[in-house]
Amino acid sequence: MRLSHRQIEAFRAIIESGSVTAAADLLFLTQPSVSRLLADLEAELGFALFARIGRSLTPTPEADALYEEVRRSFVGLQEISRVADDIRQYRSGSLKIAAMPALGLQFLPGAIADFTAERPGIAVSLRVRSSHAVVQHLSSQQFDVGFSALDFDLPAIRREPLGTMPMLAVLPPGHALCDKTVLEPQDFHQRPFIALGSEISTRSDTDRFFADHGIKPRVVAEAQLSFAICAMVAGGAGVSIVEPVTAQHCAHLGMVVARPIRPVQPFTYDILTPALRPASRLVSDLVQRVRQRFAGLAATEAQSPGDRA
Numbered sequence: 001m002r003l004s005h006r007q008i009e010a011f012r013a014i015i016e017s018g019s020v021t022a023a024a025d026l027l028f029l030t031q032p033s034v035s036r037l038l039a040d041l042e043a044e045l046g047f048a049l050f051a052r053i054g055r056s057l058t059p060t061p062e063a064d065a066l067y068e069e070v071r072r073s074f075v076g077l078q079e080i081s082r083v084a085d086d087i088r089q090y091r092s093g094s095l096k097i098a099a100m101p102a103l104g105l106q107f108l109p110g111a112i113a114d115f116t117a118e119r120p121g122i123a124v125s126l127r128v129r130s131s132h133a134v135v136q137h138l139s140s141q142q143f144d145v146g147f148s149a150l151d152f153d154l155p156a157i158r159r160e161p162l163g164t165m166p167m168l169a170v171l172p173p174g175h176a177l178c179d180k181t182v183l184e185p186q187d188f189h190q191r192p193f194i195a196l197g198s199e200i201s202t203r204s205d206t207d208r209f210f211a212d213h214g215i216k217p218r219v220v221a222e223a224q225l226s227f228a229i230c231a232m233v234a235g236g237a238g239v240s241i242v243e244p245v246t247a248q249h250c251a252h253l254g255m256v257v258a259r260p261i262r263p264v265q266p267f268t269y270d271i272l273t274p275a276l277r278p279a280s281r282l283v284s285d286l287v288q289r290v291r292q293r294f295a296g297l298a299a300t301e302a303q304s305p306g307d308r309a
Contacts, residue, residue, distance in 0.1 A: 003044055008070055010037035011049060015059060015067050093282050094123040098137040099147040101225050103269060104128035106249050107297070108147065111290045122282060130224070131201075138272045145283050146272035147290075149243070150201065158273045163294045165301055167202075167265040168247035170233045170240050170256040177239065178257045185213035185261075192238030193217035197224045202267065206241050209265055230256050243267045244301060269294070 013023035014034070024034045042049050049066070050057035059067070099108050104126060112124055129137065131148035138146040139156045147162065169183045177187055188210065196203040210217060220238050223229045226246035233240055234255040244267060251258040271287055273279050279287075 003041065007037050007041040007044070008073075010034050011041055011063075012067070012070050012074060014038060014050070014057065015063065019057065093121070093280070095125070095145070095280075095282050095286060096143045097124065097126045097145055097147075097286075098134040098143045098272075099126065099128055100131045100134055100149060100269075101128055101227065102149070102243050102246050103147045105227060105246075107245050107293070108290065111286070111293050115286050115289055119282075119285075134272065138274055141274040141276050143274070144280065145287065147269060148272060149267065149269050156275050158275045159270050162269040162271050162291065163298055164266050164268040165244040165298050166260060167206075167241050167267045168244050168258045169261050170230050170242055170247050170250065170258055172233055172236050172239070173254070173257055175239065175257065177259070180259065183259050183261050185210055185215040188217040188239065188241075189215045190218055192220045194221045194223065194229045194232050194238045194240040195219045196226075196229070196242075197222050200224060202243065205265055209241070209261075209263070241265070245269070245297065248297065248301065 009027060010023060010029075013026045014020060017023045017026055020034050020038070021031055024031045027034065029037075038049065045066075047062050048060055049063040050059055097108070097112070105128060108126065112126060116122060116124055127137065127143075131150045134146040134148040135150060135152060135154070135157065137143045139154060141156065152159070169177075169187075171177050177183060180187065196206065218238075221232055223232065226242040227250065229240045229242055230246060230250035232238070234250070241261060247256070247258045250256045271290070273283060
């Protein structure tokens with residue numbers, strides 16, 4: 001039996017509208033075309049679907065039984081169509097995001113808030129973990145997008161730069177070094193210094209920054225998170241050098257004073273996506289917003305490198 005979708009549509013339209021003429025209008029077809037579709041369907045089925053009484057059509061019991069199944073099928077198709085339309089219009093879906101603390105504690109929540117305001121039907125999950133853990137999450141292919149700062153090459157992950165900005169010195173408000181617009185290695189010599197934990201890759205960059213110039217700051221504390229370091233700096237425990245997103249945020253809050261350093265220490269943030277499956281339209285949409293937000297942050301950094309308090 002070879003039934004066509006168009007034949008079933010014509011049958012459904014006749015049942016629901018009550019006549020071939022009305023069905024033709026619903027389907028944007030001519031009346032003879034609908035009559036032919038009905039005749040072909042009856043011939044294929046091997047039984048009559050309508051009793052022709054005068055100029056009207058009365059569904060047969062067989063037609064009523066067939067219509068119940070057709071109705072259920074079309075309800076299913078309508079639901080599929082609705083879901084597809086929701087996906088197309090960003091009214092449904094989900095995003096699982098993993099991010100390093102430097103981006104996940106303040107920068108990304110702002111971008112996600114803008115995203116969900118325009119996409120209220122999208123369920124977003126943000127997991128804030130170390131850069132190493134973010135890489136592991138993306139390697140599992142269970143997360144849609146990640147943000148980290150690690151130099152690595154894994155076949156299971158696509159990595160592309162979000163952007164690079166110079167690291168910044170952070171000082172307690174009112175500190176003597178706040179009078180300088182740019183800090184140099186010698187400014188940190190024998191000063192109380194709060195360092196990143198030795199397991200953080202950026203720590204070696206900062207150690208090299210000092211060692212290349214024969215400078216020895218007096219390390220009084222260590223912390224894994226840039227925000228924790230800024231909090232200790234704000235409390236007067238010492239000075240430090242941290243990644244720029246957190247430095248700018250804490251300076252904006254008035255916790256610390258941020259200053260550029262020379263020579264420049266570049267810091268690169270990366271976007272990670274699972275390499276074993278294509279990125280969704282939702283990921284592309286979010287990443288575009290994150291890039292725009294980061295570009296704005298970098299522009300602010302470039303315009304006022306020595307005036308953040």
